[in-house]
Every structure is written in C-alpha cells, then in structure tokens.
Amino acid sequence: MSDTKYVAIVDDHTLFRKGLASLIAVFPDYKVMFDASTGKDFIAQLNPKKLPDIVLMDISMPEMDGFATTEWLKNNYPDVKVLALSTMDAETAIIKMIKCGAKGYVLKDADLSELKLAFSELIRVGFYYNDIVSRKVMQSLTQLVDDKSELSAFMNLNENELTFIKLACSEKTYQQIAKEMFKSEKTIDGYRADIFQKLNISSRVGLAMFAIKHGIVKV
Amino acid sequence: MSDTKYVAIVDDHTLFRKGLASLIAVFPDYKVMFDASTGKDFIAQLNPKKLPDIVLMDISMPEMDGFATTEWLKNNYPDVKVLALSTMDAETAIIKMIKCGAKGYVLKDADLSELKLAFSELIRVGFYYNDIVSRKVMQSLTQLVDDKSELSAFMNLNENELTFIKLACSEKTYQQIAKEMFKSEKTIDGYRADIFQKLNISSRVGLAMFAIKHGIVKV
DNA sequence: TTAAAAAACAGGAATTATCCTATTTCATAA
DNA sequence: TTATGAAATAGGATAATTCCTGTTTTTTAA
Numbered sequence: 401m402s403d404t405k406y407v408a409i410v411d412d413h414t415l416f417r418k419g420l421a422s423l424i425a426v427f428p429d430y431k432v433m434f435d436a437s438t439g440k441d442f443i444a445q446l447n448p449k450k451l452p453d454i455v456l457m458d459i460s461m462p463e464m465d466g467f468a469t470t471e472w473l474k475n476n477y478p479d480v481k482v483l484a485l486s487t488m489d490a491e492t493a494i495i496k497m498i499k500c501g502a503k504g505y506v507l508k509d510a511d512l513s514e515l516k517l518a519f520s521e522l523i524r525v526g527f528y529y530n531d532i533v534s535r536k537v538m539q540s541l542t543q544l545v546d547d548k549s550e551l552s553a554f555m556n557l558n559e560n561e562l563t564f565i566k567l568a569c570s571e572k573t574y575q576q577i578a579k580e581m582f583k584s585e586k587t588i589d590g591y592r593a594d595i596f597q598k599l600n601i602s603s604r605v606g607l608a609m610f611a612i613k614h615g616i617v618k619v
Numbered sequence: 620m621s622d623t624k625y626v627a628i629v630d631d632h633t634l635f636r637k638g639l640a641s642l643i644a645v646f647p648d649y650k651v652m653f654d655a656s657t658g659k660d661f662i663a664q665l666n667p668k669k670l671p672d673i674v675l676m677d678i679s680m681p682e683m684d685g686f687a688t689t690e691w692l693k694n695n696y697p698d699v700k701v702l703a704l705s706t707m708d709a710e711t712a713i714i715k716m717i718k719c720g721a722k723g724y725v726l727k728d729a730d731l732s733e734l735k736l737a738f739s740e741l742i743r744v745g746f747y748y749n750d751i752v753s754r755k756v757m758q759s760l761t762q763l764v765d766d767k768s769e770l771s772a773f774m775n776l777n778e779n780e781l782t783f784i785k786l787a788c789s790e791k792t793y794q795q796i797a798k799e800m801f802k803s804e805k806t807i808d809g810y811r812a813d814i815f816q817k818l819n820i821s822s823r824v825g826l827a828m829f830a831i832k833h834g835i836v837k838v
Numbered sequence: 839t840t841a842a843a844a845a846a847c848a849g850g851a852a853t854t855a856t857c858c859t860a861t862t863t864c865a866t867a868a
Numbered sequence: 869t870t871a872t873g874a875a876a877t878a879g880g881a882t883a884a885t886t887c888c889t890g891t892t893t894t895t896t897a898a
Contacts, residue, residue, distance in 0.1 A: 412728055413706070413726075413727035413728045414727075414728045414729060414730045414731075415635075415638075415639060415642070415704075415725075415727050415728070415729060415730075415731075415734065416634075416635050416638060416727060418638070418642055418730075418731060419634075419635060419637070419638020419639045419640075419641060419642050420634060420635075420638045421638075422638055422641040422642050422645075423634070423637055423638050423641050426641075437728070485634075487632070506634075507632075508632040508633075508634050508635060509631055509632045509633045509634070509656070510633060510634060511633045511634075511637075512633075512634075512637060515634065560875090568824070569824065569828060570824065570825070570828075571820065571821050571822045571824060571825040573853085573854065573855090574854075574855070575854085583876075583877090584876070584877055584878085585877090586876075586877045586878055586879090587875080587876050587877060589855090589856085589857090589877095590875080590876070590877080592855085592856080593856080593857075593858095596856085596857095601790065602790050602856085603790040603855085603856085603884090604823075604824055604854095604855070604856090605787070605788065605789065605790060605823055605824055605827050606789070606790040608824050608827050608828060609788060609789075609827065609831075609838065612828075612831055612838050613838045619828065619831050619832045779845090792883085792884065792885090793884075793885075794884085802846075802847090803846070803847055803848085804847090804848095805846075805847045805848055805849090806845080806846045806847060808847090808848095808885090808886085808887090809845080809846070809847075811885085811886080812886085812887075815886085815887095821886085822854090822885085822886085823884095823885070823886090
C-alpha cells in the first residue's frame with residue numbers, strides 16, 4: 401500500500417525551490433503539489449479541500465517568514481506537517497521553528513537520502529530529528545542555560561517592542577523614536593523599561609548589542 | 620552547431636547543489652560534469668584534460684570559499700568562466716567576486732530562464748550582468764566612496780581610543796570605563812569627543828554600531 | 839633647550855537616558 | 869454590565885551622556 405503523499409515547498413530562492421521540486425519529482429510515492437516564494441504566497445495557493453501532507457519550509461522570507469507561516473499552519477491546519485529547512489548557523493532559529501510547530505528540520509546541506517528519510521519518518525511517526533542537528537541544538541540549549549530567560553524573553557517581544565528596538569539601534573533620541581512610532585515619549589519609555597526588564601539589560605547600548613547578537617537588527 | 624557545454628557546481632548545500640544539477644539536466648546543450656561541496660573538493664575533482672566551460676560558484680563555503688576558488692581558477696585556468704551565485708543581501712560579496720575574476724552573477728532567487736540566459740550569454744559574449752543587481756552593485760560602489768573616509772578615520776584610531784570603544788560597547792558607565800583605563804573621567808570624555816568627531820557620530824549607540832560593523836568588537 | 843603638538847584633565851551647562859510610582863484608556867471575557 | 873488585564877500615558881527625580889570652553893602635563897621635534 402503505497403499511496404502518494406503530497407509536498408509543498410516554500411522558499412524565496414527560486415533556483416533552490418525549483419531544484420528541490422525537481423529532486424522530489426523522482427521520489428516514488430511523493431509528489432510536489434506546488435511551490436511558493438513566501439508564506440503569503442503559500443497560503444494563497446493552499447487549497448483546503450486538498451492539503452499537502454508535508455510542507456518544506458524555509459525560515460527567512462519576505463512578506464511572511466517561516467515562523468509566522470508555520471504558526472499559522474499549526475492554528476489552521478494542524479495535520480499539515482512542516483519540515484523546516486535551515487542552515488547549521490541558525491540554531492536559535494531552529495529552536496524557534498520547533499516552538500512554532502515544525503515537526504522536523506533538515507539542513508540545506510543534507511543529502512537526498514536524508515530528505516527521503518525525513519519524509520518517511522514524518523509520515524510514519526509524525527516527526528523527524530537529525531542526530532547531528534539535535535545534538536547541536538541541545539548543546540546550544542544547555543549552553544544557553546544562563547541565557548534561557550534571555551531566549552524566551554526574546555520570543556516574547558511583541559511587534560511594538562521589536563519596532564522600538566530597531567529604532568533604538570540608531571542615533572535617534574527617544575523623543576524622535578516616539579514621533580516616528582506615533583506614541584508619546586512616556587509610552588516609549590515604557591517600552592524601554594519593559595524590554596530592559598525582559599532582557600535583563602540596563603542601558604541602550606546593551607539593548608543594541610542584544611539586538612545585533614540575536615539578529616533583530618543587521619549590521 | 621550546438622556542441623554541448625559542460626558545467627560544474629560548487630556549493631556546500633547539498634540539496635541546493637543536487638537540485639540545481641537536476642534542473643540543468645533538462646537544459647539542451649548543457650551537461651553537469653560534476654558538483655563539489657567546497658572549493659577544495661572542486662579543485663580535487665577538476666580534470667585539466669577536460670575542463671568545464673562554466674562553474675556555478677557559491678560564495679560562502681567551508682575549507683575554501685568562493686573568492687579563493689575563483690581567484691585560483693583565474694590564475695590557473697582563466698578560460699573557465701565563473702558564474703557567481705549569491706543572495707541580494709551580499710552586495711559587497713558580489714563586488715569582491717567580480718574582483719576575484721567571476722564573469723557574471725545570478726541571484727539564488729532568479730528563475731530558470733534567467734539561469735539559461737546567463738549561460739548562453741557567458742558562452743556567447745563571455746560575461747553576464749543582471750540589470751537589477753548591476754544597479755544595486757553600482758549603488759553600493761558609490762556608497763563605498765562615502766565609507767572611504769569612514770574607513771580611513773577608522774585607521775586613525777589609536778590604542779587608547781580602540782580600548783575605549785571596546786569598553787564603551789557594554790553597559791558600563793563612562794565613570795567605570797575611566798576607572799578601568801586608569802584615566803580621569805574627563806580624559807575619557809575627551810576620547811569620546813575625539814572619536815565622535817573622527818567617525819562623524821553623535822551617540823554612544825552609534826559608536827557601538829560602528830564598532831560592530833567594523834569588527835572592533837565582536838558580537 | 840625650547841617651541842610646538844599631543845594627551846590628559848576640568849568646570850559647568852544642556853540634553854538624554856534611566857527609574858520610580860501612579861492614572862487613564864481600551865478591549866474583552868465573565 | 870462589570871471586572872480584569874494589558875497598553876498607553878504622566879509627573880517628577882536622578883543619573884548618565886553630550887557638548888561647550890578652557891588649563892595643565894607630557895612628548896616630540898627642531
């Protein structure tokens with residue numbers, strides 16, 4: 401009994417996406433339903449009457465990233481299994497993807513047989529965790545014991561706070577930032593205080609360092 | 620007269636590499652000779668008796684990156700045309716690749732027809748430059764002129780100033796920094812003022828951003 | 839040795855950032 | 869409707885930063 405399973409691919413790099421589709425095309429029992437360049441595009445193409453079994457999901461994308469899309473799927477179609485695609489250098493991103501509901505992850509430098517294995521494990525037992533990556537993630541998790549609050553706090557930052565942080569990583573004064581966000585200076589000061597407490601920091605420079613370290617702002 | 624052209628692929632992401640190979644396999648007139656995960660691997664597989672016409676080269680790789688490998692090719696087999704693969708957010712990397720001898724570049728989110736066009740242009744006229752990317756690169760080139768003064772200012776920082784900058788990228792107050800450097804607070808303030816003027820910045824956060832951007836401090 | 843330049847240091851003012859403790863507004867679940 | 873909690877807003881105090889305009893000390897070069 402080998403009924404065909406359906407796969408969707410979400411990645412903003414066309415060459416990668418199409419290449420992957422071309423590879424999966426030769427898998428027996430698997431068929432690429434469609435591919436999308438962003439989470440938004442993916443949701444637009446999704447047909448509730450005929451859902452994919454597996455979604456190969458990249459993390460960084462314009463419009464709607466892998467985190468948001470995975471979370472959306474968890475809330476709307478929890479039976480669709482998300483397999484996160486990532487690179488080794490994005491450990492915290494992997495952790496975040498799992499929290500968002502990804503059922504497994506494969507590295508972009510995995511080989512074809514591993515992808516196949518990941519597929520069949522996803523179908524068979526519902527999840528797939530590569531040993532090497534798991535160990536890496538565990539390592540960074542235990543390594544982050546001190547940073548644990550930092551990490552979970554990072555997850556708990558809301559939109560306003562993230563916007564504020566980005567603006568704070570500049571030479572703008574809080575007064576200017578308040579204007580730019582259409583909020584009072586006191587509200588901005590409240591954001592600052594909340595963030596300082598959440599992230600356990602005590603100065604704007606510390607905030608800037610944190611933001612860069614965690615990719616909230618790019619240098 | 621359509622004689623077959625040979626292509627090699629160098630990229631450390633196996634899925635991307637194999638996917639790309641699978642895509643190119645359907646191009647008429649092009650054939651993937653081999654693929655490699657690093658520059659070192661590529662050179663090891665290279666047969667001087669039968670060189671590829673085109674090398675699709677990623678930039679970031681372990682062991683030997685795209686820059687070094689492209690330069691090596693320029694010095695050893697200048698007739699082999701390197702087509703750089705990159706993402707939009709790596710402008711300076713693209714410029715560096717061109718300086719290393721790449722004959723063209725395509726973005727990873729290009730589509731198949733553009734890749735095909737790049738191939739044929741490489742064969743026909745010897746180079747390929749995508750308009751959008753070209754414009755981006757030109758932009759960042761002119762921007763580099765502005766950064767030049769910034770850069771030379773960076774060179775003119777003395778030991779004390781560099782020490783101060785490193786300490787300033789923290790939650791320490793200037794008072795604490797003064798103690799740590801065995802200088803008076805006023806001397807520290809003088810360092811700060813000089814640095815602000817030299818680097819044309821106006822706040823400690825700006826200084827921290829500069830320091831990270833230029834590798835004075837690591838995140 | 840001496841003049842010039844560079845480095846260290848200072849007083850004081852203005853601005854910004856930080857840190858308290860409240861109150862008001864608003865959506866939303868009971 | 870009302871209770872509840874989160875988000876926004878405030879006043880006011882203190883600390884830190886930024887920005888002036890100087891003087892003193894040390895180094896360097898003629």
